[in-house]
Amino acid sequence: MFVIVTAGMRLRKSYELQGNVRLSPVTRTPPRESPYHHACASYLWSVTLSERSRRFAVKLLGTRPRHLKSEFGSAHCFDTPRNDYTVHWLTSSAFATVALTLVSASVFAAPLGGTQWQITITDLGVFPGNLGSQGFAINDTGKIVGTSSAGVGSYTVQWINGLISAIPVYSRSGSSIPKDMNDQGEIAGTLVISSLMNQGIYWDAQNNPFPLEGLPSVSGSQVVAHGINVGGHIVGRAQEGSPNFAGHAVIWNKATFETDLGFMDGGSYSEGYGINDAGDVVGAAGIANGSLHAFVWKNGQFTDLATWGGGLTSASVAYAINNNGVIVGKRANVATRWANGAFQALPMPAGVSAFTAAVDVNDAGDIIATGSKGYPLEVGVLWRNGEPIDLGTLPGGNISRAARINEAGEIVGEAKAADGFFHAVKWTVTRASPPCAGDLNGSGTVDAADLAMLLGGWGGANPTLDLNHDGVVNAADLATVLSAWGACF
Missing domain, CATH: 2.130.10.150 (Peptidase/esterase 'gauge' domain)
Structure with missing residues (x-):
């Protein structure tokens, strides 16, 4: 599973991947990508967080868990009898959570417009x-x-x-x-x-x-x-x-x-x-x-x-x-x-x-x-x-x-x-959770553009606009937008 957030997209502070995967042994450690590279070599998985021309990536590889630390961040690998593994990655640039499950795969992605979506x-x-x-x-x-x-x-x-x-x-x-x-x-x-x-x-x-x-x-x-x-x-x-x-x-x-x-x-x-x-x-x-x-x-x-x-x-x-x-x-x-x-x-x-x-x-x-x-x-x-x-x-x-x-x-x-x-x-x-409630277009500011989006979907069930998840775009969602008006912090 591989997700890339490229230059020009809005890089959130966190994103998550979940997957139904059949894990197989890894025969070699992937090439080192300095400085943001760590791998659980010859173990259940490995995670790569690389910075290259403002491109950030997260990959899953490997066969068995292990604990790693470095000056740039830390990876924590947890072994459980349920074959459910989680790694938390912290760096000065981003935070990623990778969870492997037996049912579904979920990833945050940003399309051409810059909005981030969680896809399961x-x-x-x-x-x-x-x-x-x-x-x-x-x-x-x-x-x-x-x-x-x-x-x-x-x-x-x-x-x-x-x-x-x-x-x-x-x-x-x-x-x-x-x-x-x-x-x-x-x-x-x-x-x-x-x-x-x-x-x-x-x-x-x-x-x-x-x-x-x-x-x-x-x-x-x-x-x-x-x-x-x-x-x-x-x-x-x-x-x-x-x-x-x-x-x-x-x-x-x-x-x-x-x-x-x-x-x-x-x-x-x-x-x-x-x-x-x-x-x-x-x-x-x-x-x-x-x-x-x-x-x-x-x-x-x-x-x-x-x-x-x-x-x-x-x-x-x-x-x-x-x-x-x-x-x-x-x-x-x-x-x-x-x-x-x-x-x-x-x-x-x-x-x-x-x-x-x-x-x-x-x-x-x-x-x-x-x-x-x-x-x-x-x-x-x-x-x-x-x-x-x-x-x-x-x-x-x-x-x-x-x-x-x-x-x-x-x-x-x-x-x-x-x-x-x-x-x-x-x-x-x-x-994906916007920078602040009401920022529907992910611009970093709750403004007339967000209000226009909300009113354009009024009475419908568009999950993007239904901020309180009650199944309909209504006055409660309008109140959320108006209460958050202005720049996000």
Whole structure:
């Protein structure tokens, strides 16, 4: 696990790492980095704190604990029967606490905007006897759904209060993938039988599965489900039969066919990917010239998102829409946000390619994606308050992928674990304690900029702005900002 705070970022006096790690012996002491270097050589771990062109780093290495001291600071290594180790590091420049646990990894990081975030990634584990798992959706109650695999075939599973259990499937003839879930626990997903055979599935709140109806009067219609809203309306695609086999964006009311959205601008294909609580649908549709364009369908009408903000473009797809009408997806293969008739290419964390798709957005405006760090490396990405945040990976792994985000800002997906298999994971991202209460942007002063941030999120549940953690941005948080007005000390 490795975190760097670079020049230009706000270096806090403390930060913390926690990790689920498989420790292996270290065969040699790492190279000395004078003057801030100490290592528990040939022991359970080692810690490096280096200063090099105003760059500070903390690394974990090694195999067994030991106590060290020096004129620059001290390291304390504690051995316990629980395999729980902690090192406290003190220097004239920084203080770091490193704690290894068996469940999750947590790190403080500062993205481009300078705000510091505490990122915790939790390995959700696998179904007993399985090798890997994937997290696909999380609702506001904290329930998570996904799959768990033994290598051949898979289980459809849920995690409730950290416990994994299998849920029923409509058929064992393929893999049942739960793609989205509402707060009632209703699930939309797809039974994948083969690359050419799919059956959309609706699970009710008791996890009973039902097949989604195909297009009327079409025998053997192929059906795929992508999203579900609070009312149990599902969006996806249903396919015509011979001779055209064209895909239609469709809305279902639970398992019952409700609306065929049809096609846009003379095209012959459409697919719905996201639906908000008002029933607005986003997705992609082919137009007359063969191009694929993102759309929003509202009040029975298509709007071509390629026309927002300056004319037509290359292929675009919209994957999600929140209850404020903010849409996310990709435009010219770049992660994109659409709102109020305009589009924005999303900035990326350092070292992460912009060529990706934003896949989900909550009502607070938090957006998620999976970005490339150069094949085959991938990492989950979060945008919060417009800042891009690298979500990191599990200890010993080098790939993570984000799938869904709930209103509390909790994210689910998958990450490669130290054993080489992908495990379902959950991220929580919280603001590191600011220099003083009310300093929302980390500027060192509580001022009009912080007040504007708070008022912009009024009534919502943005955890960055909810200073007293009561679940809503309200007058209590405003009082905290006003009482701390002025420079932080």
